[in-house]
Amino acid sequence: MRSLRYILPLLAFLVLAGFLARGLNLDPREVPSPLIGKPAPSFALTRLDDPALTFKRDDMLGKVWMLNVWASWCVACREEHPLLVEFSKRGLVPLYGLNYKDKRPEGQGWLARFGNPYQASLFDDDGRVGIDFGVYGVPETFLIDKQGVIRLKHIGPLTPEVIRERIEPMLKKLNA
Amino acid sequence: MIPELGHFALWLALGVATALSVLPMLGAARGRADWMAIARPAAALQFALVAFAFGCLIAAFVGNDFSVFYVAANSNTSLPTHYRVAAVWGGHEGSMLLWLLMLTGWAFAVARFSQHLPAPVLARILSVMGVLSVGFLLFLLLTSNPFDRLPNPPVDGRDLNPLLQDPGMVFHPPMLYMGYVGLSVAFSFAVAALIGGNLDTTWARWTRPWTTVAWIFLTVGIALGSGWAYYELGWGGWWFWDPVENASFMPWLVATALIHSLAVTEKRGSFKSWTVLLAILAFSLSLLGTFLVRSGVLSSVHAFATDPRRGLFILGFLVFVIGASLALYAWRAPKVGLGARFEWVSRETFLLANNVLLMAACGAVLLGTLYPLLLDALGMGKISVGPPYFDTVFVPLLTPLIFLMGIGPLARWKQAELPQLWRRLRWAFGAALIAALLVNWLRGHLGVVSTLGLLMAFWIVAALATDLGDRLRPSGIVTTSVLQRARQIPRAMIGMMVAHLGIAVFIFGVTMVRSGEVERDVKMDVGDTTEVLGYTFTFRGVQPLMGPNYRAAQGTIDVTRGADKITTMHPEKRQFPVTGATMTEAAINTGFTRDLYVSLGEPLAGGTWIVRVYVKPFISWIWGGCLMMAFGGFLAATDRRYRSKVRQTQGTDAKVAA
């Protein structure tokens, strides 16, 4: 019986090793969003293409829609952009952009150069709306349902796998 | 050609290490003297081969051989030569080679300086170290080869991270690795003793100096890292409880516990199995640290470029080495004897209480460091554990430890009396309390936490003074003079006193800085002044400057105190064209009682700059304390009984009372 306590260090270590092994498959820097399942923060922003027009969160109530955070200075956004252009052509979901901490001429110029997949882009020049959405790295993509609740957040550039395996199934669910 | 030679040398070393792992161990089991005799030369050969490989890598760096992938990733033609050498350990592959160099170096040292160890014991020890070498060699050769060639060599390399282009960075990794790897010696001694069944006071006496030396290196390495962060990172912090810092601190805590536990085991033969466990744990934490830093499991400023394959390999190695040694422990430790008897109140108990506190502290750091991973792995969300947690949890564990530190050395072995201890120490405690309150009152800072900090520092000093006083002027019949008695104090005892004094100095520094430092962020035009704690800082403008591989904006700030000119300080903002990185080089004027710390912020319109000025009282005492600790360790490790050429066996030394 007394010899049992000598085995404790080994057992404790094996438990620890198990966690470390599991940890190898996790990304310590990936931050899950606390906003999933919560209503999208309300906002009212001018449009990138026309400062006279305003776009509000509530304008989209009753529709499922996708919000993609981008900027002309963002290198990774260029990676996902062709994919977005193609995706928007499929018409699965209205796609809106959030032009984050950018300048109007640069933002418009970027879209002119690389294509504009968005129904409209919203101009968030000081990043406050981004903060409300918990944005910390560009690009980020959100799916918002008919009730205005955020249902999905993807951090980083979109890839065909992400679109196929996460976005499309979610869209089916939300549109049902 | 040279990289290929280096690579080949590593393969040869693998062969030698394999032989070293197997033959002497089998030889010890079977009593084959010829197999055991392989141990020493194999250890030497292994070291020579790895050292040669290391030399080849240095040559590749100094010679700007960018066809080697690792050189291209970490060096550049504009990098000054001495930093090209330091760049050898600036990235993952090279730092693993440095680790291996240290490991084989320590094995060689054990082979060289252990003439008095019986052949089977030495054979087992070196075999265990051989197993470790095999593991690291395989890791290097299979996943992290520093000699890999690029098919299309670039014209120039990517340059060493500017943060690493600094003297502190040159010495910090080697010192730290000497410490980390040095703990493998204690580990090997422990495992060899478990295998051979010869766990006794002799084993403890052999292990102790090796452990102390490794502890010294670890202390210096951590202090260098902290000092480097202070003057390099530009915002005056010196400890961030970053996972990689914690990864070095945990082995240090356990090594400190080990040194104290070895004292009990050596003197009294007690708690052998606990000491063995500590020896295994100390090196296990070193290995764990290696894993944490290189596997991508935790996010940290220090983390190397990560690769899950490497992480998996290290984890596998970890599980093998630690798992096997803990299994061996579970099997063999129950059979170990109880050692000599001691009472509830005795020096042994105080030392063991010290162990409990140090292990709880280590456990707290481990818990905090790994908790985010724990929760994430269980799918229970993602949290961060940062300095607020560690500060809250660590200090309360430290306080009783410091308190015991004062009492322990005055308690007698086997049996001590609390009333007697109280009588001897109550004056010390009173004096410390008064001194703490006085210092705080004089500087106008009557905070509870800072008073407690000062009390701890002064308590150590007062208790040490009491101990020293008792030795130099003992009560009762005395036949020797004070000077004679002073000379009779064993060097190891002086070492202990110096090391403990170092801790007092450290705590004093931390307390004074934390409670007394003043920071000022100001916008300065040429001629503007700002006054902090009696020092007047006058901004004289910013000039451009060309460095060897950077462009800088150098500021000039005159410092006066009343009418006296103190110094002129030159903070810089450096830009490295190759990487495009910008570095803030703070200007620091180090003094015995304070540091003046100035760094440039951003330039505003019209020649105005944002300048950050700090006055940090007594901050150099933090590293001064660490150096004292290391020096104390040095004194303890060079005590006469370890240096004597004539070795006695089985603890019948005449000078054992030390």
Place this chain on the structure above:
Amino acid sequence: MHKFLFALIAVCCLARPAFANDAAPLAADPALEARMTRIASELRCLVCQNQTIADSNADLAVDLRRQVREMLRKGDDDAKIIQYMTDRYGDFVLYRPPVKATTLLLWFGPAAMLLLGFGALAVVLRRRARAAANQFEPDDPALFADPHQS
């Protein structure tokens, strides 16, 4: 390329003294700034590796510092500001982990370890006290020869 000329801190709203030699503090309200720094030191910068929002120079950190300042000026207390951050970024942004069911082990673990350790020590010492004398090794006489032995 001109990074150190590029990032102008947008504090132009602060009035500068007309001609005084005494350098103006960077922040309009040093007391507020101190409070902001204290709160920001507890928040993690999500963009950088292991830096606080107080220390980091990343855009997001600058923005969030501004946000904290504004909230402090509005009169919000620490708890409200922390809530604001965790609503958007989750518990990950806090360097002081919240005390919840999932972090009980974290916060009380060290104390528990200490108690367990001392408990184990007590148990072992008691076991030794009860053991017969012949289970122990004899004392080394040299150790006790000098009353002031070390």
